[in-house]
Amino acid sequence: MGLIGPGFVGAHHIDAVRRLGDVEVVAIAGSSQKSADQKAHEYKVDRAYGSYQALIDDPDVHVIHNTTPNHLHFPVVMAALAAGKHVISDKPLAINAEDGRRMVEAAKAAKVANVVTFNYRGNPLVQQARLMIAGGDTGDLTFVHGHYLQDWMTDPNVYSWRSDPSKGGVSSALGDIGSHWCDLAEHVSGLKIDSVLADLTTVIPVRYSSGASAEAFSRGNSAERIAVNVTAEDLGSVLLRFQGGAKGSFSVGQVLPGHKNDLVLELNGRSSSLKWRQEEQNELWIGHQDKPNCVMAKDPSLVTSGAAGYVHLPGGHQEGWADAFFNLIRDAYGWIRNGASPETKPALLPTFADGYRSACLVEAMLKSHAAGGVWQKVSGGLSA
Known part of the structure; x- marks a missing residue:
């Protein structure tokens, strides 16, 4: 490579x-x-x-x-x-x-x-949740919601290429982390987002640049800085309508003190609910109406067979962000070795078609906000 x-x-x-x-x-x-x-x-x-x-x-x-x-x-x-x-x-x-x-x-x-x-598709309990929903454990989904919140851009002295539309694009928080949340929501639920209604904000409209772009999650330096006007969103909330009738909502933000990498996805069905938090990624919350709720721990002896291949350690041994990333890369190279045909692609793997869909979702959200907060259909019909 x-x-x-x-x-x-x-x-x-x-x-x-x-x-x-x-x-x-x-x-x-x-x-x-x-x-x-x-x-x-x-x-x-x-x-x-x-x-x-x-x-x-x-x-x-x-x-x-x-x-x-x-x-x-x-x-x-x-x-x-x-x-x-x-x-x-x-x-x-x-x-x-x-x-x-x-x-x-x-x-x-x-x-x-x-x-x-x-x-984030590479987390074992994300795959567990996807397979439980596909197998009917939750019943038909009615509500898909959550958030992805960070604080690394809270300081106005943090200026990244992500804030420059010529380098990062016209979207900031939606394109950077909202894309992750939407991909995860569609992948786990098996549902496609049909239309969106977005309310977006630029909390910090002026940032101060030293002339160098700060890497994500890095500490800034003390060099002399110049003021730069920023127009891309650093905070936003979006209502969602899924194909098939389910509703949803999510919020994104990168200027929220105390939230480091706080990604949460909850899916509510007619018979049970599932919730996964990236910062507690070795646990999957399962909610019930007629019996006690429970928390499923990541354990190769407990997860379904389709998720077991993504667990590398016994129960009680914590796995993290790098392990989920490795799972995706392992599937990618497995696909390459198997000829990289559409028929041999692992279900976990997101392709360029998924990346294109993400761009369509972000564009629909930007259009919705620019129109004053109205429902916007999501365009683009390619499949993976």
Whole structure:
């Protein structure tokens, strides 16, 4: 594999691939030769390239991991697909739905593996919840709700490329973490969001930049700063209508003190409810009306057979974010080894079609808010 864009999440891509034990990390490409050399030394990778095209052209690289800022996803992915390379891209796939659609079509034409890192699908109890719902344990779903809240952008002195529409796109919180929540809601419920009504806010309209982009969850420096006007949302709430009649809602925010990576998904059915919290990811809450509620712990002897393959340790041994990420990467490389055909794709894996759908959802939410808070149908009909 070769990694393009070695920032915060790039290290986790490399870690997951090395845990596989049979995939070589060949090269890293950065924004300059100097930065690439530094990261290659840090990650103990032999080859470093100062441009993404140079890495793509390396004949020893078979799989491209794209962890660049959002605005580079389209050119990097399209160049990799043109070279016939498999691609594992960070989310969001594209900064607009049209680019996402073109990437889906290019991946189909290239007949290669195409994966988007909606990594929360890799949690064993997420798969347990999905299989319980598919098996009828909850009855028909009536309400799907939750939130994804963080605080790393609470300080106005934190200025990231995510706040720059030319690099992060016109959406910030929705595209960055709302995309995760919506993908998880659709994946677990088995339902598609049909229409949305969004109320969005920019809590911090002026940020102060040192000229360098802060990585997510990093501490800022004390360099002299300039004021930058910000228009992208950092807080929002969305009402949802699902196909089939279920209702839903969720909130996102990255300026909420005390919330580090607080992703919650709850699904209420006619006979029982399920709730999963990312910060307590080894537990699945099961709610009942006519008997006591219970909490199911992550345990390979308790989960269904379809989820057991994603549990690596016995009950009582906690597994975390990196383990769920590894599960997704393991499935991705399993798919590649099996020929990367649509028929052999593991159910867990999110493809470019899922990334395109995410872009359609975000665009519908932005349109809903811009129209003054009215219901907006979700466009885009590609399937995975």
